[in-house]
Amino acid sequence: MRPEVLSAMDEVYRNAWGNASSVHAAGRQARALVERARERVAELLRVEPFRIVFTSGGTEANNLALFGAVGAAPGRRHVVVSAIEHHSVLDTARALERGGYRVTTVPADGEGRIGVEAFARALCGDTAVCALMLANNEVGTIQPVRAAAEAAADTGVPLLVDAVAAAGKIPVVVPDLGADLLTLSAHKLGGPQGVGALYVGPGCELAPMLHGGGQERRWRPGTENVAAIVGFGLAAELAGRELDAAAARLRSLSRSLVSAILDADCGAVPTGPADPEARVPGLCSFVFPGLDGEALLVALDLQGVYAGAGAACTSGSLLPSHVLTAMGLPPAACRAALRLSLGRDSQEEDIALAASAVARAVRRQAALARS
Numbered sequence: 001m002r003p004e005v006l007s008a009m010d011e012v013y014r015n016a017w018g019n020a021s022s023v024h025a026a027g028r029q030a031r032a033l034v035e036r037a038r039e040r041v042a043e044l045l046r047v048e049p050f051r052i053v054f055t056s057g058g059t060e061a062n063n064l065a066l067f068g069a070v071g072a073a074p075g076r077r078h079v080v081v082s083a084i085e086h087h088s089v090l091d092t093a094r095a096l097e098r099g100g101y102r103v104t105t106v107p108a109d110g111e112g113r114i115g116v117e118a119f120a121r122a123l124c125g126d127t128a129v130c131a132l133m134l135a136n137n138e139v140g141t142i143q144p145v146r147a148a149a150e151a152a153a154d155t156g157v158p159l160l161v162d163a164v165a166a167a168g169k170i171p172v173v174v175p176d177l178g179a180d181l182l183t184l185s186a187h188k189l190g191g192p193q194g195v196g197a198l199y200v201g202p203g204c205e206l207a208p209m210l211h212g213g214g215q216e217r218r219w220r221p222g223t224e225n226v227a228a229i230v231g232f233g234l235a236a237e238l239a240g241r242e243l244d245a246a247a248a249r250l251r252s253l254s255r256s257l258v259s260a261i262l263d264a265d266c267g268a269v270p271t272g273p274a275d276p277e278a279r280v281p282g283l284c285s286f287v288f289p290g291l292d293g294e295a296l297l298v299a300l301d302l303q304g305v306y307a308g309a310g311a312a313c314t315s316g317s318l319l320p321s322h323v324l325t326a327m328g329l330p331p332a333a334c335r336a337a338l339r340l341s342l343g344r345d346s347q348e349e350d351i352a353l354a355a356s357a358v359a360r361a362v363r364r365q366a367a368l369a370r371s
Contacts, residue, residue, distance in 0.1 A: 002191070034224050034229050037229045061183035062160070064208075064209055069204070125156075149180075171243065291335070309337050
């Protein structure tokens, strides 16, 4: 979390304790803070503030978008998702499937990119909602969202864009993307964990998942987490202000990290797009065929390198990454997948340290496998 965000949240906890739904002075103070944060998030997306609905994070926002869209279209029983979506989209689609909906999963190519033609062919008059993320959270591939949005609009289907992995790293301008629904999570922007947002576009109707209050246009009832929302708003403003410089710096660091790991000649196979411009800055991913992924992560942790095997929410799973298998990698090759993320605090001197740690860990695991 950015220090400016922590400071702003501390101020709220100390001095703005009111319930934002109350009409007394403390409540009005809290309401003003929430609405200012809403304006800041809306400015990042270039949308009207009243279209932003605060949630507990990207997972809830994706669930609300999908369940809400199908609930508002009872005559439609079909959902389209891409094969490389976050589990908060894929698992929600599976839940709908168990409830009697048809689900079409659009495949990815070897770089993790979805074909627009295949996406468009999957849409039909019975489709209630479709989903295509802006940037993949495991391999970083930037998806052809604008073209998918045009295809969805031609069919009259609302498009959900999960922009959690993209916001703050590449532009997320809703009018340019054509998204009908779009989700964010504050912690990807230097904000606090446990708060996110759903953009709801013109003409979109949602059935609420929760009931009990009138907050967030009744789509997400419950007392607002004012401090977290304030932190989210400030993080969004700072991320938008620094976007171009931050992206250029992270692209440079990413290129250096990939080159350093490949130069170490430790059997690393990069995954995702070869073109750095085709992937979100700051995310590098590899597989190490023949090794054990969990042991590799532990070995890196002991050297002070905090890595992931894929999506952070599934890193404890023994199953291969659904993204890598969707890209055509055999499950055995995915057993040792490694995701390295760079951020605001990453420096050039971190690159050599991380690359040497990866090389040491891989060689140690390979030696143990041979013995």
